[in-house]
Amino acid sequence: MKFTTILLLAITLSFSTYSQVQIKPLPKAGYDQRIRDFVSNMKVVDTHEHLGNQAGYEKSGKLDFMMLLFHYADDDIKSAGMSKAAFERLLTDSMTVMEKWTAIKPYWEGSSNTAYNRAALLTADKLFGVKDINETTVEELSAKIKKAYETDWYNKVLIEKCNIEYVVVDGEDRTLGDPKMFKFVKRFGEYFFVNSSEKIQSIEKKEGVKIQTLDDLVAALGVSFHKAMDKDFVAVKIGIAYERNLLFEDVSKEKAEAIFDKVKNLSGSTALLYNGSEMKPLQDYMMHRILDLARANKTPVEIHTGLQAGDGNYIENSNPALLANLFLKYRDVQFILFHGGYPFGGELATLAKNFRNVYLDMCWLYIISPSYSERYLHEWLETVPANKIMAFGGDFLNVEGVYGHLLFARQIVANVLISKVKDGYLSEDEALKIAQMILHDNAIRILKLNNQ
Numbered sequence: 001m002k003f004t005t006i007l008l009l010a011i012t013l014s015f016s017t018y019s020q021v022q023i024k025p026l027p028k029a030g031y032d033q034r035i036r037d038f039v040s041n042m043k044v045v046d047t048h049e050h051l052g053n054q055a056g057y058e059k060s061g062k063l064d065f066m067m068l069l070f071h072y073a074d075d076d077i078k079s080a081g082m083s084k085a086a087f088e089r090l091l092t093d094s095m096t097v098m099e100k101w102t103a104i105k106p107y108w109e110g111s112s113n114t115a116y117n118r119a120a121l122l123t124a125d126k127l128f129g130v131k132d133i134n135e136t137t138v139e140e141l142s143a144k145i146k147k148a149y150e151t152d153w154y155n156k157v158l159i160e161k162c163n164i165e166y167v168v169v170d171g172e173d174r175t176l177g178d179p180k181m182f183k184f185v186k187r188f189g190e191y192f193f194v195n196s197s198e199k200i201q202s203i204e205k206k207e208g209v210k211i212q213t214l215d216d217l218v219a220a221l222g223v224s225f226h227k228a229m230d231k232d233f234v235a236v237k238i239g240i241a242y243e244r245n246l247l248f249e250d251v252s253k254e255k256a257e258a259i260f261d262k263v264k265n266l267s268g269s270t271a272l273l274y275n276g277s278e279m280k281p282l283q284d285y286m287m288h289r290i291l292d293l294a295r296a297n298k299t300p301v302e303i304h305t306g307l308q309a310g311d312g313n314y315i316e317n318s319n320p321a322l323l324a325n326l327f328l329k330y331r332d333v334q335f336i337l338f339h340g341g342y343p344f345g346g347e348l349a350t351l352a353k354n355f356r357n358v359y360l361d362m363c364w365l366y367i368i369s370p371s372y373s374e375r376y377l378h379e380w381l382e383t384v385p386a387n388k389i390m391a392f393g394g395d396f397l398n399v400e401g402v403y404g405h406l407l408f409a410r411q412i413v414a415n416v417l418i419s420k421v422k423d424g425y426l427s428e429d430e431a432l433k434i435a436q437m438i439l440h441d442n443a444i445r446i447l448k449l450n451n452q
């Protein structure tokens with residue numbers, strides 16, 4: 001070999017390996033396969049889903065290959081140029097499978113590189129034995145999906161194929177399956193978006209209370225919170241980064257009251273913008289009241305951070321660093337920050353490291369970007385105690401999505417642990433223990449899933 005070739009090879013090798021500190025002796029041969037097998041086969045807890053029920057999908061107009069494309073893949077297909085209205089038509093019975101394929105084809109081919117769409121391809125292959133999504137396969141794939149829904153499909157996918165012990169659902173549907181397996185989180189969005197007299201009336205009706213003052217609104221929130229607690233509710237979910245920024249100032253009651261008193265007299269078109277700055281002090285005040293309830297009842301609070309799904313939003317609204325005042329004020333509330341904060345992974349690391357009451361949940365993350373997930377899981381395992389990381393939530397409306405996403409997650413978690421063992425940063429035993437913690441035990445402990 002020429003000297004220049006050797007030099008080039010040496011340079012390439014030095015860049016292709018992680019530069020890592022060695023603490024433990026290097027592992028025994030076969031460690032990589034042992035770690036991968038362990039992570040691939042272990043029972044996991046799925047911390048976050050939006051599942052609709054099987055019967056609903058059986059009746060829907062998307063019980064064909066669109067089952068694999070209607071959630072998340074749809075965002076990238078629209079981002080690649082397909083109009084919202086054209087996409088919506090694909091979710092009805094008004095077109096044949098082939099007509100649907102012809103309409104979606106240019107946008108699918110323009111976006112099939114993204115991880116959302118790679119997840120759909122992996123699911124088609126591993127769940128239905130269909131190697132690609134194209135004009136020669138969509139009929140077969142559609143027929144297989146229809147047939148699957150004639151079986152006990154949810155249990156088959158979630159229990160047999162995914163090996164999931166618990167699923168935490170962000171939704172209200174209690175007919176998904178075994179109540180021992182499905183747990184629920186509750187949003188209190190109506191208390192943030194109470195921008196007109198009609199909205200106040202709708203809370204009155206729902207909770208059977210009279211609301212004339214801000215104190216009454218706070219009392220209604222208490223009723224709503226305790227009703228949820230009597231059921232199977234394990235955490236509060238805050239999704240408001242879709243509508244406004246995550247800075248919740250500690251506003252005075254008078255300031256919030258002034259807005260409530262104004263809102264009380266507004267109706268129809270005079271309602272305040274629910275996502276406008278005028279509503280913000282009232283929303284800030286209600287967030288603090290939710291945290292009072294969470295503190296009193298030891299209920300964890302999950303917060304959407306980072307990327308907002310769909311088309312068009314303000315990413316700076318969802319920066320988790322904006323939440324620091326809440327972490328300081330509510331030291332004994334457990335805050336769970338969602339989605340790896342994409343793209344705020346470094347901010348997330350510092351928050352979870354600095355604050356003992358801040359936890360990380362990697363739900364949705366692997367299909368946003370497998371390489372970001374891998375890079376930051378590496379970094380989080382160096383910066384954040386492993387007992388505060390929850391490493392899987394599918395974040396899907398349908399079980400097929402959960403399955404594909406979990407295949408991504410198991411691969412990435414194994415990749416990171418193998419790499420850390422290879423470098424001697426962790427021993428093989430430590431890596432297996434961490435997998436057990438981040439994919440299973442932490443979620444059960446933090447969300448108290450064994451309690452009910």
Ligand SMILES: [Zn+2]
Pocket residue numbers: 048049050170395
């Ligand atoms: Zn979600």
